[in-house]
Amino acid sequence: MSLRHALLGLLSERPASGYDLLKRFETSLANVWPATQSQIYTELTKLADSGLIMVAAEGPRGRKEYTLADAGMAELRHWLTETKPQRNTRSDLLLRVFFLGVLRPEQARAYLTELVELSAHEHEQLRQLDEAIDWDDDDLSVYGRIALEYGLRFNAMRREWAEWAATQIK
Amino acid sequence: MSLRHALLGLLSERPASGYDLLKRFETSLANVWPATQSQIYTELTKLADSGLIMVAAEGPRGRKEYTLADAGMAELRHWLTETKPQRNTRSDLLLRVFFLGVLRPEQARAYLTELVELSAHEHEQLRQLDEAIDWDDDDLSVYGRIALEYGLRFNAMRREWAEWAATQIK
DNA sequence: TTCTACATGTAAACTGTTACATGATTCC
DNA sequence: GGAATCATGTAACAGTTTACATGTAGAA
CATH class of the missing domain: 1.20.1280 (Monooxygenase)
Structure with a gap:
């Protein structure tokens, strides 16, 4: 379940909406962890429900700007330091x-x-x-x-x- | 859907049972395309239903030996020559x-x-x-x-x- | 005013993992 | 007789893809 960590990671840099994050996936992260629009919006809702991120502001066109919660930063650090990467190279x-x-x-x-x-x-x-x-x-x-x-x-x-x-x- | 092609590929070398194929996945193919026991048996049933492989013989303990059908070989060749590999590097x-x-x-x-x-x-x-x-x-x-x-x-x-x-x- | 970009959400289908469930044969 | 190996199958769940569905704001 690395998608959630990718989202937490991106939000650790700066607050962003689902749309912003989608663009970042399409550009910088596409090479290491592709994700679809559908997946990103669904995961953001789950992350907000579990308190790892928060809706900090709402903008035009229903835009929701998410920020990383303390629990989210803790989870990100835990993933980075305590969990082993899979050497799962499906090719x-x-x-x-x-x-x-x-x-x-x-x-x-x-x-x-x-x-x-x-x-x-x-x-x-x-x-x-x-x-x-x-x-x-x-x-x-x-x-x-x-x-x-x-x-x-x-x-x-x-x-x-x-x-x-x-x-x-x- | 490369699992089916991996199975067709292995069967192109020699006939084998689900159990045999599982062992081959655990050893040689594990590095490029890991597959679980559950996945292999399910896919073999589907491949047999669609006529790409056939049950050539039945042995002790309910063992079913599968062989590649002509349609299966055609599908394997098609996959090798006509389809582009994904450069999908989830890491x-x-x-x-x-x-x-x-x-x-x-x-x-x-x-x-x-x-x-x-x-x-x-x-x-x-x-x-x-x-x-x-x-x-x-x-x-x-x-x-x-x-x-x-x-x-x-x-x-x-x-x-x-x-x-x-x-x-x- | 019309087009493009912004913006979100859900449903269905497919792929993959983990766990459960069962039983037969062979070897020691 | 007991353990290891051979042998298959299904159910529940998690993750991913594709498609559908809708609507707003800004720019030209």
Whole structure:
């Protein structure tokens, strides 16, 4: 149940409405924890009911601005320090690799070549994002930069692996 | 819905019972697509109902041995060649990184140090698995080795990243 | 005035996890 | 005879996706 912690985390930076949070998910958090509009609004209601967040203000068009309650900050800290991350790496991309033997060698190689391109493309997207952001030296910048660096290294690794893998066939 | 394709893929290698498939998930496939006993038996029933697999034989203790039907092989090939992999990387491990700013610097560094150890540990597990397996040059060996190499490279990358990240704090 | 962005909510279907429930065969 | 392993199945719950449904405020 990480969605609630993602919401608590975002609210720890500043108060926001469901709509604001949705936008933040679509941009910064989409790569590590995608969430839909429906899921976010439902979870915010639950978080407010359980007292981890509060409706601090109501604005035009029924806008509700949420703030983190003390209990919410405590829960966020607990999640960060006391719970172990799952190394649950469900990857349909890698699952396919196991079964490439049912294809002809050139088809299998084509799949791996697509992965090279996919990784190169994602790497480039992140590189552009990196350039576009005016990095500061506040918390958000430090940790945002660290997360982005992970994406860069990950895509570089995956690209090299897929290039190597393509040479292993036949 | 990759579970059904994982099952079709395993059955493309050889006929198997639900129990056999469960064991294969626990060992080889656990790293890329974990599945529970309950899920596997339920999905096998659905696959048989829709004609993608068939019950070829029944053994002791109610054992049902499934084989891949032609339609199942077609569906497997379709999945491998015609559908795009999701680059859906839900990672609670990385999600936490975004919010490490709410912790004290030494706590944040401790989290990253744990990731170094986690990656080193997983790398070592895979290295031992690599040594233990008697790699052949059949399809299964070629693609199994490719998938394992991914794991090795991934954990090496993650370890180096976490080591670097720890130096970036404060 | 009309379009776009803001803004929220619910229902149904699907996927995945945990727990319960049962029983047969083989090995020691 | 007892324990471990083989073998299957279902129920309840939690999490996720897709689709539907509605309406307001501001900008051009």
